[in-house]
Amino acid sequence: MHRLQLLFRLDKITFKKLCRSLRVHTTLRGTKEIPMEIKVLCTLSFLATGSYQRIVGVSQHLTQRTASRCIRQVVEALNNSYMLRHxxxxxxxxxxxxxxxxxxxxxxxxxxxxxxxxxxxxxxxxxxxxxxxxxxxxxxxxxxxxxxxxxxxxxxxxxxxxxxxxxxxxxxxxxxxxxxxxxxxxxxxxxxxxxxxxxxxxxxxxxxxxxxxxxxxxxxxxxxxxxxxxxxxxxxxxxxxxxxxxxxxxxxxxxxxxxxxxxxxxxxxxxxxxxxxxxxxxxxxxxxxxxxxxxxxxxxxxxxxxxxxxxxxxxxxxxxx
Structure with missing residues (x-):
C-alpha cells in the first residue's frame, strides 16, 4: 500500500484531484512558505489521526499554532458549497x-x-x-x-x-x-x-x-x-x-x-x-x-x-x- 494512502487516507491521484477542486472552487490558497498541498496534507494527517504530533513529519517548519490555522482553513474549504455536492x-x-x-x-x-x-x-x-x-x-x-x-x-x-x-x-x-x-x-x-x-x-x-x-x-x-x-x-x-x-x-x-x-x-x-x-x-x-x-x-x-x-x-x- 502506498505510503500516502496509509498516512493520509487518499491515494496520489485522488489527493491531486482534491487539491485541484479546492484550488478552483474555493478560496483556499497556499503561500510561499506553506504551499496549498502542504496545508491539505497537514489537515488530512490531523483528520486521520486526531493528533498534531505527526504533522511535523509533513513539514518541519510548521508549529502547532500554524498547523491549527492550516487545518481550519482546509476544513472551511471542505465545507464550501461546491465540495458539499459530495x-x-x-x-x-x-x-x-x-x-x-x-x-x-x-x-x-x-x-x-x-x-x-x-x-x-x-x-x-x-x-x-x-x-x-x-x-x-x-x-x-x-x-x-x-x-x-x-x-x-x-x-x-x-x-x-x-x-x-x-x-x-x-x-x-x-x-x-x-x-x-x-x-x-x-x-x-x-x-x-x-x-x-x-x-x-x-x-x-x-x-x-x-x-x-x-x-x-x-x-x-x-x-x-x-x-x-x-x-x-x-x-x-x-x-x-x-x-x-x-x-x-x-x-x-x-x-x-x-x-x-x-x-x-x-x-x-x-x-x-x-x-x-x-x-x-x-x-x-x-x-x-x-x-x-x-x-x-x-x-x-x-x-x-x-x-x-x-x-x-x-x-x-x-x-x-
Missing part, C-alpha cells in the same frame, strides 16, 4: 429507484432508499451551554445524524445538535424529514430505515419489537436489522479512517468548528468511496456509539395520524413477505 440526498427518481433496487436485491425489503441513525462525536466541554452537549453516556459530544445508502455513501449529515438532544428531535428538525413527507404526499412509496428511537411514519420504517418467532413480523425485523446495519458500518468506517472522530480523541474545538470537522470528514469519506480507495490495513472500527441507544421516540400530539399511516404501510409490507 454529500447530496437523493433528488431524482432515478437515484431513488437505483437504491431501492439494491436494498430489495440484498435484503428483500421494498421501498428503502437509505438508513438513518445518530452517533456521538466527542468534544471537549464547551464554555457556554455545556448542558446541551452532555450526553446520557456521561461525556460532551455532538449528536450527529447521518443517512447512508447500501454502499455506505453518506447521503446527508446533520452535526448541529449537542449530545443531549434526542435522535427523533434532530430528525424532526432536519431538512430531509419534510422532503420525505412531500414525496409521500406525491404518492411515492419510499422510506428510510431507523431504529426504535425514531417514530414510525409512512416515510420512516422502524423495527417491530418483540415479534413472535417465525412470524412475518420477525422476518421483516430481521431484514430491517440486516439492512440498517449499513449505517452502523458507515459510522465504523468513517470513524476508523478519520480517527479525529473517535471517542478517545475528543475534538478540542468550539462545537461550531467541530461540526465543520465532522462534515469535512464526511466529504472525504465519500470522495474515498467514489475513487474507490481500498481500506488501509490499519483500519479497526470503534464500537458504534449510538445516539440514543434506541430510546423511545419523542412524539408530538399531532403525529397520531401519521403513526397510523406508517403502521398501515408497514402492514402492507408484511403482506408481501
Amino acid at each position: 454529500i447530496a440526498f437523493l433528488q431524482t427518481p432515478h437515484e431513488r429507484s437505483s437504491i431501492r433496487q439494491e436494498f430489495q436485491r440484498r435484503f428483500n425489503l421494498s421501498g428503502v432508499i437509505g438508513c438513518i441513525d445518530c452517533t456521538h462525536i466527542a468534544i471537549i466541554k464547551p464554555d457556554n451551554d455545556d448542558h446541551l452537549f452532555f450526553n446520557r453516556k456521561g461525556y460532551h459530544s455532538l449528536n450527529v445524524q447521518m443517512i447512508c445508502d447500501h454502499n455506505l455513501k453518506i447521503l446527508n449529515v446533520n452535526p448541529k445538535y449537542g449530545g443531549a438532544t434526542h435522535d427523533s428531535f434532530i430528525w424532526a428538525s432536519s431538512q430531509v424529514e419534510p422532503y420525505m413527507r412531500e414525496r409521500h404526499r406525491h404518492g411515492e412509496q419510499t422510506w428510510l430505515l431507523g431504529d426504535s428511537g425514531y417514530p414510525q411514519r409512512p416515510w420512516l420504517m422502524t423495527p417491530i419489537l418483540n415479534a413472535a418467532p417465525g412470524s412475518r413480523e420477525e422476518i421483516f425485523t430481521t431484514g430491517h436489522i440486516q439492512a440498517r446495519n449499513c449505517i452502523e458500518r458507515c459510522f465504523g468506517l468513517l470513524k476508523s479512517c478519520w480517527r479525529c472522530l473517535l471517542k478517545h480523541r475528543s475534538l478540542h474545538y468550539h462545537p461550531h468548528v467541530a461540526s465543520k470537522i465532522v462534515i469535512a470528514c464526511c466529504v472525504l469519506h465519500n470522495i474515498a468511496l467514489q475513487a474507490p480507495i481500498p481500506l488501509p490495513v490499519d483500519v479497526v472500527a470503534e464500537p458504534h456509539d449510538d445516539g440514543n441507544d434506541g430510546a423511545p421516540a419523542v412524539l408530538s400530539v399531532a403525529s397520531s395520524e401519521e403513526l397510523m399511516q406508517g403502521r398501515a404501510i408497514l402492514n402492507s409490507l408484511l403482506n408481501r413477505l
